[in-house]
Amino acid sequence: MQKAPHVTDYLTRHCADDEYGCLRGFEAQGGYRAAHTALREMTPQKILDEVRQAGLQGRGGAGFCAGLKWSFMPAPEQQPSYLVCNADESEPGSFKDRLLLERAPHQLLEGILLAARAIGAQKSFIYIRGEYAEAARVMQRAVDEAHAKGYLGDDVMGSGFSHDVVVVRGAGSYICGEETALLESLEGKRGHPRVKPPFPAQRGAFDRPSTVNNVETLCHVPHIIGRGAAWFRSTGTEKSPGTTLFGVSGHVVRPGLFELPLGTPLDEIIFEHAGGVADGRKVKGVIPGGLSMPILPAGELDVAMANEFLQEKGSALGTGGIIVMDDRTCMVRTACVISEFYRAESCGQCGPCREGTAWINDIVTRVERGTGTAEDLELLVDICDGMEGQTICAFADAAAWPVRALLKHFYADFERHVREGVCSFSGSFQL
Amino acid sequence: MATAAGVACEAEIVRITVDGLEYRLHAGPSLLAALDQIGVLMGEVDIPHYCWHAKLSSDGSCRLCQVEIDGQTGLQTACNTPVRDGMIVHTRSEAVVRARQTVLEFLMLNHPLDCPVCDQAGECKLQDYAWRYGAPNSRSREPRRKLEKRIDLGPGVVLDRERCILCRRCVRFCREIPRTGELAVFGRGDRSVIGLFPGVQLDNAYSMNVVDLCPVGALTSRDFRCKARAWQLESVEGVCGGCARGCNIWLDVAKGEVQRYRPRRNDAVNDTWMCDAGRLSYAEIARSDRLDKAWIRNQESVLEPVSVASAISEAARMLAGLVAEKGAGVIAGIASPHATNEDLFAFKRLLDEIGTENSGLAVPHGEADELLICAEKAANATGARAIGFEDARSLLERIRGGGVDGIVILGHDILTAGYLDDETLLGKIDSVILIDTHQSSLMRVAQVVLPARHLAEKAGTLTNCDRRVQRVRPALAADSELLTEGEIVHRLALALGLNGFEAGYDLPRVSRSLAAAVPPFAGITIESLPSDGAQLVSDGGEKGAVR
Numbered sequence A: 001m002q003k004a005p006h007v008t009d010y011l012t013r014h015c016a017d018d019e020y021g022c023l024r025g026f027e028a029q030g031g032y033r034a035a036h037t038a039l040r041e042m043t044p045q046k047i048l049d050e051v052r053q054a055g056l057q058g059r060g061g062a063g064f065c066a067g068l069k070w071s072f073m074p075a076p077e078q079q080p081s082y083l084v085c086n087a088d089e090s091e092p093g094s095f096k097d098r099l100l101l102e103r104a105p106h107q108l109l110e111g112i113l114l115a116a117r118a119i120g121a122q123k124s125f126i127y128i129r130g131e132y133a134e135a136a137r138v139m140q141r142a143v144d145e146a147h148a149k150g151y152l153g154d155d156v157m158g159s160g161f162s163h164d165v166v167v168v169r170g171a172g173s174y175i176c177g178e179e180t181a182l183l184e185s186l187e188g189k190r191g192h193p194r195v196k197p198p199f200p201a202q203r204g205a206f207d208r209p210s211t212v213n214n215v216e217t218l219c220h221v222p223h224i225i226g227r228g229a230a231w232f233r234s235t236g237t238e239k240s241p242g243t244t245l246f247g248v249s250g251h252v253v254r255p256g257l258f259e260l261p262l263g264t265p266l267d268e269i270i271f272e273h274a275g276g277v278a279d280g281r282k283v284k285g286v287i288p289g290g291l292s293m294p295i296l297p298a299g300e301l302d303v304a305m306a307n308e309f310l311q312e313k314g315s316a317l318g319t320g321g322i323i324v325m326d327d328r329t330c331m332v333r334t335a336c337v338i339s340e341f342y343r344a345e346s347c348g349q350c351g352p353c354r355e356g357t358a359w360i361n362d363i364v365t366r367v368e369r370g371t372g373t374a375e376d377l378e379l380l381v382d383i384c385d386g387m388e389g390q391t392i393c394a395f396a397d398a399a400a401w402p403v404r405a406l407l408k409h410f411y412a413d414f415e416r417h418v419r420e421g422v423c424s425f426s427g428s429f430q431l
Numbered sequence B: 001m002a003t004a005a006g007v008a009c010e011a012e013i014v015r016i017t018v019d020g021l022e023y024r025l026h027a028g029p030s031l032l033a034a035l036d037q038i039g040v041l042m043g044e045v046d047i048p049h050y051c052w053h054a055k056l057s058s059d060g061s062c063r064l065c066q067v068e069i070d071g072q073t074g075l076q077t078a079c080n081t082p083v084r085d086g087m088i089v090h091t092r093s094e095a096v097v098r099a100r101q102t103v104l105e106f107l108m109l110n111h112p113l114d115c116p117v118c119d120q121a122g123e124c125k126l127q128d129y130a131w132r133y134g135a136p137n138s139r140s141r142e143p144r145r146k147l148e149k150r151i152d153l154g155p156g157v158v159l160d161r162e163r164c165i166l167c168r169r170c171v172r173f174c175r176e177i178p179r180t181g182e183l184a185v186f187g188r189g190d191r192s193v194i195g196l197f198p199g200v201q202l203d204n205a206y207s208m209n210v211v212d213l214c215p216v217g218a219l220t221s222r223d224f225r226c227k228a229r230a231w232q233l234e235s236v237e238g239v240c241g242g243c244a245r246g247c248n249i250w251l252d253v254a255k256g257e258v259q260r261y262r263p264r265r266n267d268a269v270n271d272t273w274m275c276d277a278g279r280l281s282y283a284e285i286a287r288s289d290r291l292d293k294a295w296i297r298n299q300e301s302v303l304e305p306v307s308v309a310s311a312i313s314e315a316a317r318m319l320a321g322l323v324a325e326k327g328a329g330v331i332a333g334i335a336s337p338h339a340t341n342e343d344l345f346a347f348k349r350l351l352d353e354i355g356t357e358n359s360g361l362a363v364p365h366g367e368a369d370e371l372l373i374c375a376e377k378a379a380n381a382t383g384a385r386a387i388g389f390e391d392a393r394s395l396l397e398r399i400r401g402g403g404v405d406g407i408v409i410l411g412h413d414i415l416t417a418g419y420l421d422d423e424t425l426l427g428k429i430d431s432v433i434l435i436d437t438h439q440s441s442l443m444r445v446a447q448v449v450l451p452a453r454h455l456a457e458k459a460g461t462l463t464n465c466d467r468r469v470q471r472v473r474p475a476l477a478a479d480s481e482l483l484t485e486g487e488i489v490h491r492l493a494l495a496l497g498l499n500g501f502e503a504g505y506d507l508p509r510v511s512r513s514l515a516a517a518v519p520p521f522a523g524i525t526i527e528s529l530p531s532d533g534a535q536l537v538s539d540g541g542e543k544g545a546v547r
């Protein structure tokens, strides 16, 4: 794990500094200053308005406006309401939250304090992916430190606001990153996404109003409150302000994390920041936002990495996990690997998802092995149609999109397998 | 009783349009629940569904119930879309038709298609919907999933995992109704299977309801397994006689026998459930100890078979002799809480017209719970009390004191209820006339034994623990020698020449007289009784004697 991104900005500037992980080191860099001021001088509504004006988009995949989501929370009452930090990061191709958790735990806690204050939550849960043992350890230590210093617990920083943070470890399931499955898991139940409505702001964790936010989303908050919405809007695009952590993996010279403004062109990220494709090879396709996002062919890499532009190309920013594939890559084999993941991870509630993910995987595996037919390829598109938008959660869409996009942009690969009855991409990895 | 899906009674009434027809219904619940509440779901409005069930929490996973709603993008699941005023719903649009086809194709992908050997065939929602809404052919070339086909979940239920469509009704039932939670989904994605938690069995008192709930043949009844095909069964409305709840049931008949009981929905009584003991109690109808002929004790003190007519004459002769010799005060009657209101009313009138006040009622008791099972193990104790039968204990005292010389006994509850250890005490009575469905040791002391029809073989009404009067209909044709208790005592009354018994037993007439004579029954007659029953009029006046 790298200690800091190759390119840093406000979120990750001090990540390389081991001291930054401790409360003292964090405060030495101006940490908790925003919280000190805001908790004492700003009303919850003022905090919420600032974040809303900043136009902060959720960084967990769906890109929903954070301030707007917070405004759905009912007015605080006697019964508790909760903030839940989604640290389940399991999307293949995404590894940004891990860095923020391990290297800047107090930044997240400060974000949590501010968000919790804005929505009137009495308690927060940080739900950390089971495999992220180190992150959980670091977070727990930070929580203890903050408690000892009076930054958590009763009367935080003498503001009259009380708040507790509970660190919870998941048990290893991709679906538990979906916010309502996460809530079920948090309650000790099976990680099955809930039917909506009710939405978490109506009935979330333990039947109480809750807001679920991604780690990175919350990490932006202290900076917005510290420096103002206008400052935040000075980077990124009009519709997608701020920076984000792009994670680049695959066939590039310099894989890793890059904190760059939203809207940075994809080809700039790949060729300038990540050093281009190794061995002088060419790009064949790029998944721009984590495994679930539709792949882009080599010809479309000039796109600005923000939802409004990616959507025009039929894809989306997702979690900003960029997976680069060079020209040796067999896209049928890619489809096999991707579909196997979704087959393995579907929670299995919804008929179309449970059966569709398996069916897709069976068919593409057959095509890869050379026994596919032209009808199979048409059928794959129909199966995607039958899954998208037809289920309880967005997992089924996430499973269908990549396959549909691979077929759309790399149909020739599929056709060749059908025609030749064999996979002729020798350089590609084995199934 | 309380319902799981809860009907918000005070909810505002709204108007919605479904396929061009307007409906007025409660705002708040889901579209499916609201349509179900007004009784049009799967009648006039056809929205196929698997995971949703009127009495369970909503699940939203099968995705079959999708409909189009004006103003909303994409399709919505009717099982969890709340009803709103002015909603315009389409259930037959092209998008809906396509969505149903797709969902069914998914669910059929791995289905074993073993309908020819499946008990559910003919009453299977997968068959029905695939036929009605599915595409004619499967496009899958992949091998079907192989899973265990016979898992004994408990004493009553067998699971076939290949047939399961994972609607999770069974799981929710166990969690929400008996609250025993034996079942769960294990594994994830296409490895999901229904199973038992380690170390438990599906053996709660209501376990077999999962068989009715299961829309496919994944859960079958061990009792009914391979006994009859669904299309051979004729279903008759009835009421379970197992306890005072009087759960509404279907009696499924084939080959002249009741093959099974199944719960029949009545939201005021049993929702859609019944207990396993009640469900399996159909077996008593054809049990080998059924009484099927009349007997008279001969000179040698041995019971010998006779016609019903001669048995009745003999009984009348005995009773008439006793009355003439010692007066009506030596005659007594014991009523059965298993008999119908009409039987008991006829019996009460017989005793009244003979001129005796000696009567009693013995009700067997057992375990009760908070769901359906009542402590009174008979279907009509409440009716018997309303008609004027009081506890048999004081009558037994009288018998012990030697004050009874002739007695007419309906049933053998006096033994099963534990009032008497055996028949010895009754042996002291000169003339014991026994009218019963099954043999018992009371026959040892009976001078005359008359066989009576079982609940499944007759028409009549029963009054449940909540004072609800419910109707039973004959599911089986009974032998002409087998009469109801009501008709037997009526004939006995005629043979005795008693007042007010017209020739020929006419059930509707008896029912009308009951309504006229016993205040709680005012207005309730067998012919006007709705199929979900009606409440007894007053709550007090329990011992409403014949007017």
Ligand SMILES: Cc1cc2nc3c(=O)[nH]c(=O)nc-3n(C[C@H](O)[C@H](O)[C@H](O)COP(=O)(O)O)c2cc1C
Pocket: A057, A058, A059, A060, A061, A062, A063, A064, A066, A069, A086, A087, A088, A089, A090, A091, A174, A175, A176, A177, A178, A179, A180, A212, A213, A214, A215, A217, A218, A393, A394, A395, A398
């Ligand atoms: C299948 C699936 C997996 C998801 N996994 C994650 C995850 O690991 N981390 C995350 O933050 N959001 C994940 N999400 C998105 C969350 O449901 C939710 O939108 C997000 O946590 C909201 O936070 P944000 O508004 O701050 O982005 C996932 C969504 C789906 C459908």
Ligand code: SF4
Pocket: A175, A192, A193, A345, A346, A347, A348, A349, A350, A351, A353, A354, A391, A392, A393, A394, A395, A396
């Ligand atoms: S869409 Fe898939 S992952 Fe999401 S709830 Fe349905 S079955 Fe589970």
Ligand code: SF4
Pocket: B163, B164, B165, B166, B167, B168, B169, B170, B171, B194, B213, B214, B215, B216, B218, B219
């Ligand atoms: S066994 Fe039947 S009721 Fe249970 S989940 Fe499967 S199909 Fe549904």
Ligand code: FES
Pocket: B048, B049, B050, B051, B052, B059, B060, B061, B062, B063, B064, B065, B066, B077, B078, B079, B080
């Ligand atoms: S009945 Fe609505 S999703 Fe199953």
